[in-house]
Amino acid sequence: MSEKKLDSASISEGDEAPELSLEVTRTHIVRYAGAGGDFNPIHTDEAFAKAVGLPSVFAMGLMQGGYLARMLTDWVGVGNLKRYKIRFTGQVWPGETIICKGKIVRKYEGDGEKLVDCELAVVNQEGDSKIAGEATVALS
Amino acid sequence: MVNEAIVGKEFPPFEFLVERGKIKEFARSLGDRNPLYTDLEIAKEAGFESVPAPPTFTASFLHQVPDENFLLNLMAEMEIDVARSVHGESEFEYIKPIVAGDVLTVQMTVKDIARKEGKRGGVMNLITTEATYTNQAGEVVQKDRMLFIERASVT
Numbered sequence: 001m002s003e004k005k006l007d008s009a010s011i012s013e014g015d016e017a018p019e020l021s022l023e024v025t026r027t028h029i030v031r032y033a034g035a036g037g038d039f040n041p042i043h044t045d046e047a048f049a050k051a052v053g054l055p056s057v058f059a060m061g062l063m064q065g066g067y068l069a070r071m072l073t074d075w076v077g078v079g080n081l082k083r084y085k086i087r088f089t090g091q092v093w094p095g096e097t098i099i100c101k102g103k104i105v106r107k108y109e110g111d112g113e114k115l116v117d118c119e120l121a122v123v124n125q126e127g128d129s130k131i132a133g134e135a136t137v138a139l140s
Numbered sequence: 141m142v143n144e145a146i147v148g149k150e151f152p153p154f155e156f157l158v159e160r161g162k163i164k165e166f167a168r169s170l171g172d173r174n175p176l177y178t179d180l181e182i183a184k185e186a187g188f189e190s191v192p193a194p195p196t197f198t199a200s201f202l203h204q205v206p207d208e209n210f211l212l213n214l215m216a217e218m219e220i221d222v223a224r225s226v227h228g229e230s231e232f233e234y235i236k237p238i239v240a241g242d243v244l245t246v247q248m249t250v251k252d253i254a255r256k257e258g259k260r261g262g263v264m265n266l267i268t269t270e271a272t273y274t275n276q277a278g279e280v281v282q283k284d285r286m287l288f289i290e291r292a293s294v295t
Contacts, residue, residue, distance in 0.1 A: 003176070003186035022171070035162075035169035037202030061227055062199045066170040069195040078176055078192050078237070085231040 003077045005140035008107070008114045017102035017118075020071040024059060026094050032063040061088035064098055064122045064130055071100035072120065076137045082115070086133040090124075097125040102135075114139040142265040142290055143219040144253050151214060151248045156204040156273065158193060160240035166197050183239075190239040195232060198273060198284055201246060218250060220267060220290050228266070229287035236281040243276045251285060262292025 022028070026046075033044050038060050041048040049057045065086045073081070092098055099122065106117040120133035167177040175182045176192060183191040202211065215222050238244070252268040266289055273282040 003188075031169045035166045036200045037204075038199075062196055062230060063170075065230060066194070066196045066199070070170050070172045070174075073172075073174065073195060078174070078195070079186070079188065081195055081234050083231070083233050084195050085229065087229045088227065 003079050005080050005138065006076050006116070008139040011104060011107070011116070011139070013104050013107050015104045017071060017075040020067060020074070020100040021097055022067060023097045024064075024092055024094055026057060029057060029059050029063065029094070032060065032066065036060065036062065036066075038062070056094055058094075059092040061086070061131070064092050064100075065133075067098060068100045068120055068122050068131055068133060072102055072118070072135055072137075075102060076118075076135075080138040082136040082138060084133070084135045086120070086131050089129040089132055092122075092124070092130050098122050098130060099124070107139075142253055142267055146218050146250050147253050149217075149250045151217075152206070153245050153247045154204060154206050154210075156198075156201060156244040156246050158197075158238055158240055158242040158244060160191055162200065162203070163191055163193050163197065163240055166200055167194050170194070188237055188239055190241050193238040193240075195234070196230075197238065198232070198271070198282060199230070201271065204246070214248070214269075215288075218267060220265070220288060221293070224293065225288050225290045227286060228289040229285075231285040233283040233285075234281075235283070236275075236279055238273065238275075238281050242281070244273045244281070247272045247274070258292035260292070264292050265290040 030044055033039055043057055043060050046057055101121045103119050104116045105119045108115055116137050118135045120135060122131035123129055164178050176186060180191055248269055248271045251270040254266040256264045258264045269286050271284045272280055275281050
């Protein structure tokens, strides 16, 4: 048995992924720092962040990049991902809610496989962009 | 100002041990309860040799680098001004699943340096690095590219 995949017969261009949303706290940031190994104090030390002129600590781009990837693998599976690209368009601050979104923009065949390209985004509760992303995924 | 002569440079490779506990810790840090990351039976039933790593797990290479200042030293060698630089993009290319037990060799290179006119004048530098992950069987399993943006210096 192999992992679940999106079924090429039942999906279409324009289909959207179930969204994932989360209110970001300093604890989320510290927890990701511990797991990911990025200990830049700008992300974890409030006094340091304020001393360099920032309103507070802010999340590493790859933290929200990780939540976006979680939304994606909940939708398409883990082993079917071919490519995942994210561009960081805005900082995420504690207290903001991030909303992770995905949509199928192209369905095609390449290298003998059925594939889709997805357009991905992370926005906050106001709709401000935090990540613009894309992924290529194999179908069954 | 970044040194263009550095395009193509290969940095010293290092080893990345993919540990099951680290996969679980990484997934949990993102609130990800997918049992594939923690349950060996479920992972094997799904066709993986062991529990797979989440898509951005290789971002934790910072735990695996030979010394804590690896990234800073790398940027210094590229003559990038850290104070003016941000991580702009990350791209992950998946060739074969990375699973617990893998012993990866990570080779980082400078892939490209481009210059662009800054919005407020001056020249921005766009530096792309690429990390190639090769497993214990000599198979390239993943390639990660990172784009760093060095903003124009204020004159």
